[in-house]
Amino acid sequence: MDTPSLSHLSKIEYDHVYEPAEDTFLLIDALEEDLALLQNIKPTVCVEVGSGSGIVITAVAKALGRTSFYIAVDINQVACKVTQKTAQLNGTDVEVVAMDLMSGFHLDNKIDVLIFNPPYVVTPSEEILGNKMYGDLTRAWAGGERGREVMDQLFPKIPDILSRCGVFYLVVISENCPEDIKHLMNDLGFIMHVVKERKVRGEYLLVLKFTRK
Numbered sequence: 121m122d123t124p125s126l127s128h129l130s131k132i133e134y135d136h137v138y139e140p141a142e143d144t145f146l147l148i149d150a151l152e153e154d155l156a157l158l159q160n161i162k163p164t165v166c167v168e169v170g171s172g173s174g175i176v177i178t179a180v181a182k183a184l185g186r187t188s189f190y191i192a193v194d195i196n197q198v199a200c201k202v203t204q205k206t207a208q209l210n211g212t213d214v215e216v217v218a219m220d221l222m223s224g225f226h227l228d229n230k231i232d233v234l235i236f237n238p239p240y241v242v243t244p245s246e247e248i249l250g251n252k253m254y255g256d257l258t259r260a261w262a263g264g265e266r267g268r269e270v271m272d273q274l275f276p277k278i279p280d281i282l283s284r285c286g287v288f289y290l291v292v293i294s295e296n297c298p299e300d301i302k303h304l305m306n307d308l309g310f311i312m313h314v315v316k317e318r319k320v321r322g323e324y325l326l327v328l329k330f331t332r333k
C-alpha cells in the first residue's frame with residue numbers, strides 16, 4: 121500500500137492536526153497485510169473515523185480503487201480540511217464529514233470497512249474535550265480513563281453500522297485493556313483478531329480487527 125504524500129501540509133496545518141506517527145504506520149501496515157481480504161469483500165462503503173491528516177483513508181482509497189465509496193470523519197475542522205486536501209492531491213475521492221464519531225450518520229449495516237485510530241492515551245477525563253494548551257489537537261490523543269472513553273462510545277454502535285461481512289480495524293495500546301475490549305465486542309457479536317502488534321518507545325501498540333461471529 122503506497123503511503124500518500126503529505127508534502128502539501130503547511131506548518132500551521134501540522135500544528136493543528138495529528139502528525140502521522142508509529143500508530144498510523146502500524147495501521148497502514150495492518151491494512152496492507154489484509155489487502156487481499158479487503159479486495160475479496162468488495163467493499164461498497166469504507167469509513168475512517170478520526171482521519172487526522174487523511175493519510176490512512178487515502179492509502180486505502182488508492183489501494184482499493186474507485187469501486188468503493190470513501191468517507192472520512194473527524195471532530196477537528198482543520199483535520200477535515202487537511203484530509204480533503206490529502207485525498208485530492210493524491211488522486212482519490214473521499215467525502216469528509218466534520219462530526220463526533222458516527223453521530224450524524226444513518227448508515228444502518230452499510231459500512232463494509234470501518235477504521236479507527238482513536239485517541240487512546242490515558243489522561244484526565246476532562247482532556248477528551250480538549251485542553252487550553254493544545255486546544256482541539258488534544259483530542260487526537262486524550263483518551264481519558266484507561267484511554268477508553270472515546271472508543272467506548274463507538275463500540276455499541278458497531279453492530280448497527282457494520283455490514284454482514286464488514287470488518288472493523290481499531291488501534292489500541294496495552295493500557296486500553298485489549299482483553300476487556302475482546303469480551304465487550306464478543307458480547308456485541310464480534311470476534312477479535314490481532315493483526316499487528318509492536319512495542320514502540322514505551323508504548324505497546326496493537327491493531328485489532330473485528331468480524332461478526
Ligand SMILES: C[S@@+](CC[C@H](N)C(=O)[O-])C[C@H]1O[C@@H](n2cnc3c(N)ncnc32)[C@H](O)[C@@H]1O
Nearest residue numbers: 138144170171172194195196220221237259260
Ligand atoms: C490518533 S489520531 C489519528 C489520526 C489518523 N487517523 C492517523 O492514524 O494518523 C485520532 C483522531 O481522532 C479524532 N477524534 C478524536 N475524537 C473524535 C470524535 N469524537 N469524533 C471524531 N473524531 C475524533 C482526532 O481529531 C484525531 O484526528
